[in-house]
Amino acid sequence: MLATSAVLRNIGRHTCMPRGFLYNTAASNADIREQLLTKALEYVKDHGWSEVCLSMAAKDLNLPPLAHRIVEKGATDLVCAFLDRKLLHVSTEMEKLKAVKQQENQQTQQTHDVGGSMIAAIELHLEYIHPYKQTLPEAMAICIE
Secondary structure: OOHHHHHHHHHHOOOOOOOOHHHOOOOHHHHHHHHHHHHHHHHHHHHHHHHHHHHHHHHHOOOOOOHHHHHHOOHHHHHHHHHHHHHHHHHHHHHHHHHHHHHHHHHOOOOHHHHHHHHHHHHHHHHHHHHHOHHHHHHHHHOOO
């Protein structure tokens, strides 16, 4: 109890912790979580799918050292974030490609090429995962757990 009251008295004076971090709402905690995951993915290539990446991301974002704990499942959430971002990237790029193809098809009055779209989607997936190719077996093992 005594230690807790000492911590509470010193919260405003703590220099390592951004003052706003303690007063975040659930919405801003979700934002911090997304920022942590995004930044942590930059470290995966060198450090694997681990909490080390999350901790380094917290440090880069000037958050308290244990702020990475906001990502509850650690490496599992990191892999899921990677897969979600990959899906979003491919979906976005496919929509752009579809719009371009529709314009071309209107000009030339051709039909939609499903095979070409499949190839483009596969290429986009491979392009996105290429930088992570050395660590993908570890990511898949984390997904299985």
